[in-house]
Amino acid sequence: MTVQTHTQHTEKSAGDIDTLDMVAQRLDQAAHTASAMTQLSTQGVTLSLDGAYQVQDASVARRFARGEHQLGIKMGFTSRAKMQQMGVNEMIWGPLTSGMQIEEGGTLDLANFIHPRVEPEIAFLLKKDLCGPVSFTEAMDAVEAVAPALEIIDSRYRDFRFSLHDVIADNCSSSGFVVGQWRRDLTQLDNLGMVLEMDGAAVEFGSSAAILGNPWRSLVAAARLASERGRVLKAGWTVLAGAATAARPLTAGNYIRLQCEALGDVEFRVRDSRAAATAA
Ligand code: OOG
Ligand code: MG
Secondary structure, three states: OEEOOOOOOOOOOHHHHHHHHHHHHHHHHHHHOOOOEOOOHHHOOEEOHHHHHHHHHHHHHHHHHOOOOEEEEEEEOOOHHHHHHHOOOOOEEEEEEHHHEOOOOOEEEHHHOOOOEEEEEEEEEEOOOEOOOOOHHHHHHOEEEEEEEEEEEOOOEHHHOOOHHHHHHOHHHEEEEEEOOOEOOOOOOOOOEEEEEEOOEEEEEEEHHHOOOOHHHHHHHHHHHHHHOOOOEOOOOEEEOOOOOOOEEOOOOOEEEEEEOOOEEEEEEEEOHHHHHHHO
């Protein structure tokens, strides 16, 4: 089955829309029930770039229908480390919703995830709307604060394998995020040391420079990419700039911490309520 939905075609057949909706429903169901599904491209479902973002919209709409709301957006594949790990070479973006937020120092329950991984990021808090091709200065002017952050990604596809369009349709693997303390001092973000620790051992070392040379560039790109799909980054939203290093799989009992130079730490713990239930 091939679903060609290019932006230049204003008319879509009802069949295409049904297929996009069906795919969105399957992805949302896989996320909601934490059960892996077969990659779309290997099932013979070929989405165009536009079709992939339409599936993303439709699957996120299902989250909103369950009462979640949008808290921001995340950028993906803004570092070479991530592109190499996943074999994808283009930037992607997708919404962050209230159901994904984990409080700083909080606990993630593996029962709600398929095969989650964690990655070190930097977050921006917007104080003004941001849209379209903006300059560095305009982007900085729209930011209230910055913070160290951890993103939890959890591909709904079996074996965490996907094509560019598969992962976009899957809301860019977004499944959780933890933001540390916001800092209003927006000083140099271009070369901050970032150390990801698991259970007290440093496992990934990076620099904020890995994120497009400078994380501010990721915010500029976010404003541009969102506006290409008619979206505005809203005042009050959080924008995740993308991981500085490869992601690491999570297991029950993990204590995860990111130490980010000048911005401070952010942490969370991992448990598995299913294991606790079996032990009880
Ligand atoms: C896709 C999400 C990529 C990042 O920070 O680069 C991403 C994935 O790796 O599953 O969030
Ligand atoms: Mg990420």
